[in-house]
Amino acid sequence: MANRKKKYTTSTASPLTAQEKISRYMRGNKSKDTQPELLLRGALWQAGLRGYRVHWKSAPGKPDVCYPGRKLAIFLHGCFWHRCPHCQPALPKSNISFWAEKFDRNVARDQQHRERLRAAGWQVLIIWACQLQKDLPGCVRTIKGLHQGVPDSYWLEAA
Ligand SMILES: [Zn+2]
Numbered sequence: 415m416a417n418r419k420k421k422y423t424t425s426t427a428s429p430l431t432a433q434e435k436i437s438r439y440m441r442g443n444k445s446k447d448t449q450p451e452l453l454l455r456g457a458l459w460q461a462g463l464r465g466y467r468v469h470w471k472s473a474p475g476k477p478d479v480c481y482p483g484r485k486l487a488i489f490l491h492g493c494f495w496h497r498c499p500h501c502q503p504a505l506p507k508s509n510i511s512f513w514a515e516k517f518d519r520n521v522a523r524d525q526q527h528r529e530r531l532r533a534a535g536w537q538v539l540i541i542w543a544c545q546l547q548k549d550l551p552g553c554v555r556t557i558k559g560l561h562q563g564v565p566d567s568y569w570l571e572a573a
Pocket residue numbers: 493498499500501502542543544545
């Protein structure tokens with residue numbers, strides 16, 4: 415049987431649509447030990463920045479990673495849930511007001527945590543998941559600088 419027509423094409427994989435990405439984010443919404451957190455903690459460990467606490471209850475907002483002795487708190491924000499200003503992830507297309515409210519709450523809560531930490535004399539660093547993905551060594555360098563006592567640097571602006 416020569417010349418038989420191929421019934422199936424092999425390359426059916428298409429890039430994820432924005433909505434598919436959103437459902438993935440939602441499925442993956444676990445607050446603890448996410449893959450980016452494990453990645454960051456592994457890199458900090460390797461860089462010799464040990465002695466961190468994870469989701470430490472005694473610090474306002476239970477930062478994802480913190481160094482109590484240095485009063486350095488690090489939040490690793492998922493771009494979708496915390497509304498990343500860098501990559502600006504797509505918004506869900508249905509239940510718009512529900513999502514808008516939810517995102518507003520998340521963002522407001524993040525800000526409260528930062529303010530409470532700063533009021534208590536902590537340095538606060540926000541790392542966005544997309545920054546971590548793009549430049550893990552750069553994130554580690556920034557943390558190292560803060561850990562060594564660079565004052566008043568609250569934001570990481572990765573390239
Ligand atoms: Zn982002």
